[in-house]
Amino acid sequence: MNQKTVLFPLGLIDPDNLKKDEKFLFSIKYEMFPDETVRLFIKGNCLVVHFVFWRKLKKHWDMEQKEFPLEVLSWLVDRFENGCFKPQDQGGVSDFERSLRKEFNGESIGINAMAHCCAENLPGFNIWNASRASYISEIPPQQWDIPRNMLLEGGLLEKLKDLALRYEAGEL
Numbered sequence: 001m002n003q004k005t006v007l008f009p010l011g012l013i014d015p016d017n018l019k020k021d022e023k024f025l026f027s028i029k030y031e032m033f034p035d036e037t038v039r040l041f042i043k044g045n046c047l048v049v050h051f052v053f054w055r056k057l058k059k060h061w062d063m064e065q066k067e068f069p070l071e072v073l074s075w076l077v078d079r080f081e082n083g084c085f086k087p088q089d090q091g092g093v094s095d096f097e098r099s100l101r102k103e104f105n106g107e108s109i110g111i112n113a114m115a116h117c118c119a120e121n122l123p124g125f126n127i128w129n130a131s132r133a134s135y136i137s138e139i140p141p142q143q144w145d146i147p148r149n150m151l152l153e154g155g156l157l158e159k160l161k162d163l164a165l166r167y168e169a170g171e172l
Contacts, residue, residue, distance in 0.1 A: 006140055007107070007131050010043050012063050013050050019043075023172075026159060028150070032119045040163075042172055045070050047163070049144050064135050066142040068127070069104045070172060073164035076127065079111055080157055084125070107131040114145070123148045 013022055018041075025040040037052040049066040079100050083093045093100070101110035108130040117124025124147035132142045151157040166172050 005106070005131065006133050009132065009135060010046060010048065010065075010067050012065060012135065013041055013043060013048060015039060015041075015050065015052075025163065028156060030118060030147075030150070032122075032147075042070065043067070047073065062136075066127075066129065066144045067132050068109060068129055068144075069107055070167050071104050072107075072109050073160060073167050075102055075104075075109075076111070077157065077161045077164045080125075080151060080160075084111070084113065085152070117145050117147045119147075125151070 015024070018024065021044050023042045025042065028038040028040065030036055030038060033053070035054055039050045041048040041050055046067045047070055049068075051064045053062060053064070054060075055062050082091060083100060099110060099112045101108060103109070110128050110130070112126040112128070114124050114126050116122060117126070124145060126143055126145050128141040128143045130141040133140045134142055146156065147154075151160075163172065
């Protein structure tokens with residue numbers, strides 16, 4: 001079996017004290033988690049999804065982040081637009097193909113369709129990086145759940161598309 005390497009974490013971003021290689025992009029609002037703050041950053045050559053949330057059992061605020069190579073942006077946008085959101089007879093993925101994956105510089109990235117994303121009966125997607133461990137559990141993968149309506153009606157897909165174009169133009 002081919003064993004994969006788990007990469008070292010980039011280190012948690014402090015949103016109030018950004019370092020030279022860190023850049024704030026935009027915030028995302030999850031309506032089902034009104035107290036959670038979710039922001040996208042660039043750190044080095046990675047897209048970072050940064051979460052600040054309340055830990056109910058431990059009764060304190062905490063941070064977590066998910067890290068993806070910037071070059072994954074174009075692939076994600078393409079897979080959503082031409083795979084997940086396009087009918088199968090027009091080249092989209094079938095109802096049975098619910099997991100897509102690809103390697104980027106040795107990092108294994110994937111998208112899984114979900115029936116219950118962030119809430120019961122809320123369809124969406126789980127974007128994962130099997131090459132990076134969770135900051136909380138310290139085991140791979142890092143996972144980012146995105147409800148379908150946030151991508152389409154919420155405009156997140158358009159924002160990701162803009163980032164992909166800016167990355168390809170060398171502007172990020």
